[in-house]
Amino acid sequence: MKKVFLSYLLALLPLTLIAQKPVPMKPRVLISTDIGGTDPDDNQSMAHFLMYSNMFETEGLVSSPSYGFGTKRHILDMIDLYEKDLTKLSQHLKDYPTPDALRAVCKQGRQGAAPFKGYSTATEGSDWIIKCAKKKSEQPLWVLVWGGLDDLAQALHDDPSIQSKIKVYWIGGPNKKWCANPYSYVVKNFPNLWFIEANGSYNGFFSSNGVPDSLNNRNYYDRYIRAAGHLGKDFKNYYKGNVKMGDTPSLLYMMDGDPNDPFKESWGGSFEKFDHSPSNIFNRNTTLNDTVGVYSVMEFHLKGPKVNIPVDSACFTMTVQAQIGEQKWPGHYLGNGNYVIRYIPKQTETLSYTLNSTIPGFPQQSGKFVVNNSWPGKRGVNDFKLGANWYTDRRDPSLFDGRQQGAKTVLKWRSAALLDWAKRWSWLY
The missing domain is CATH 2.60.40.10 (Immunoglobulins)
Structure with missing residues (x-):
């Protein structure tokens, strides 16, 4: 009965709203997350990632808690839940990675804040970033950072050559506050890095402004997740099931259209260049x-x-x-x-x-x-000068959601993304 009801709701949605442009080739992704640290929304985003992991070539899952007590054990716990739900997911789509394949790329990164210089000593996580970046491939390695930049800064310090082999989508904002030192090191020493700094745009994904009541933060769990599968039962442990998932736009960006074009509209936001931080x-x-x-x-x-x-x-x-x-x-x-x-x-x-x-x-x-x-505001004499491939939230006032710059570039697609996810939740009933 639940499946029938959900199918009915999805059928009511205009096809133009849920349209998503396919990505021509599975992107190579490495996620650096502070899961288990200061904010449980990383667990929510990890559940989303695992349910869509058939769309990525996952090369790394790195625990990088600048603050808090997160470890790679928190990632492994989520993979354990995914393993229990995998049979049902695989009945609908192929190419889901095996749980052991995901476990093999889980690595422990830095725990605790980096010193003033922005880096310290290599970690299992930073070494893994280097190894994956240097793998022979026609595609870049996309480093999706859900927390601090500590392990990325360490990897760039230890092997600067990877700068030309990676592209970064960073959920900044409060995460930037926690890693002022590694951010300053990266922006000063690697201005030619390809880098999306999303300080405000991602907030559109947990805004309920103008979205249907069934899709707002409080109601989505009871309407669509309903403790579906092991991942669904676990989801209730984070914000009592209220949807936040501030890191998810980095995944949505990789799922929709051409990730190499940050100017395009996409589920994960649209960005513009900036040349000074x-x-x-x-x-x-x-x-x-x-x-x-x-x-x-x-x-x-x-x-x-x-x-x-x-x-x-x-x-x-x-x-x-x-x-x-x-x-x-x-x-x-x-x-x-x-x-x-x-x-x-x-x-x-x-x-x-x-x-x-x-x-x-x-x-x-x-x-x-x-x-x-x-943001980024007027120029100052001490600003960091950036290269040609740094991107950030759009400054158009019409794209603000409240005080969050560029957030409507994500909010615009929130309903489509959540309804697409609702279909996958229905597979787990």
Whole structure:
């Protein structure tokens, strides 16, 4: 009865809405995820990936938790659920990868934030990125980053030649906030990388603005998933089944049309070029007279006591009072009495902060600054200069969803993507 009802609902949808242009060749993908870390939406997106994994040549699943306690075990747990549902999925479509094939490409990446220089030591995950990138192929390796850039930055540092062999779709926004140091390393040292930086667009996938009531975040589970299969039963454990899946647009982008063309409309968004990534350097306390753009890199430099600790040691704390509450960030010692910390704001607001350390004589200080909704905004003297293949959220005001830049380029296709997924859920009843 459930299958009949779902088929009826899908039949009511206009064919033009669910139209999806086929990708000419299965893309080679490597997913870097902070699953099990600070945000359970990665589990939701991993369920989506596994149910669509027949559409990809999956070369890597890397656990890269900049913060939190995620490990590759969290990926393996999701593959275990997929294995239990695979028989039903395979009755409808061929080419689903075997669970063992997916397990073989699960790798552990960096756990914990990278130091100020943006990289540290190689991990199983960063080495795997290099190995996959250097594999002989007519296609690039698509690195889909659902969390921090730590393992990607490490791989680029360890083997810069892979820059020309990979293309990156990064779910930035709050993830950018967690990895200010590796982001700064990548953007400064690899300006010729092919890179989509989606800071606002992906938000369109968990917006319910203008979507049918049955497809809003709260109702989708009860209407379409209904604990279908083992993946469906597990889905209820994340946000009580409310759909967020902020990382899923990276997959949708690879499923629709030509991923090599970021200007086209696609289920995963449409993007435009940008040639500078804003960077602001402060050698003083900031005040309410200081305004920075959202998602921009901020560096606070301090002079203090010369201490006998290793260069790039985390030795002081920036405590930020934001709308979501208090957060603490590590600052680093550069040697010769020089201290520095990077910070990236994720939304429009007025922030206050303090800088403190247990080091005797450390110049404790506090300040405030204003964050506006301008990305990438006006040019500044300290901005990172980008090459010809960096792309980001569209600036057209008509494509904003609330304050989220470019989000309507994803929101436009949200219903189509979710209804297509509903069909696959029906296979698991």
